[in-house]
Amino acid sequence: MSTDLLRIVRINEEIKAVVGVAFKINIMALNAIFLAKRAGTAALGFGVLSNELRVFSQDLRTCMGGLSGLIHRCVNEVSVVLQDVRHIRLLREAVAGTSRPELGLALKRRELANGEHQARLASLRRQLQRALDDAFQLVELGGVLAKSAKIEAAYGQGFAGALAQVSGEFDGIVEEIRNSLQALQRSEFFK
Structure with missing residues (x-):
């Protein structure tokens, strides 16, 4: 379970990085929209796609926010499971060292609670995987x-080079x- 906690932290760090990149796409898209306006009618399609990339970046940030919420729930559940494991171990040692029946009952209750926490964690894993998908x-x-912006950039006449550069950067960031x-x-x- 402690390795799960480390894995969750790594996932969370990667999500934060994606949010940062999504913010960068938003800024790039705004600049691309202004560039398309300067290029005029030859870059109308590029402007539309740049706006769509801006909307994409906002949707991506929202999506990553949802993933981050699931990550926090996973961290809480893993912490509870780790606590359960420690308590179960201690209770087993106590039960082995005594004949007090209330300790056996406490152990059974803790094992049942741990099963419920394990099931919740498994459900959160599946939810997180679906959200990642x-x-x-x-x-x-x-x-x-x-890629469509790259195609539209070719029609930008005198601005084709600048538009191609911006669309290439979009493509590289999305690939990242x-x-x-x-x-x-x-x-x-x-x-």
């Missing part, structure tokens, strides 16, 4: 938007997020 699907959409989420999905916490 949903986040990954959202990032796949972000990848499509970034995708890699982070894939690493999270492979975490030992889910095995």
Whole structure:
């Protein structure tokens, strides 16, 4: 269980990093929208996609906030399970050293409570995994938007180079997020 706590902390740190990158996408998208406005009608499609990438970044931050909430619930549940394990060990030692029946009853109650906490933790793991899968699907959409922006950049006439550079940065950042989420999905916490 203590290794689960470490794994959860690592997952949480990765989620924080993704939130930071999502904020960066939002700023980049705002700048891209202004650049598209300067480019005029030739970059209308790029402007629309830049706005969609801005919305994507906001959705991603919301999604990561939900993941963060699940992480905190997992930390609490792992802490309770660790406490249960320590109490059960102590109660077993006490039961072995005495013939007091109330200690045996306390041990049974603690073991039952531990089973409930273990079940809650397993449920939280599944919820977290589903939420990660949903986040990954959202990032796949972000990848499509970034690749579409690359295509639209080619139509930007005199601004095509600048638009291509921005869309390339979008694509690179979305790929970075995708890699982070894939690493999270492979975490030992889910095995």
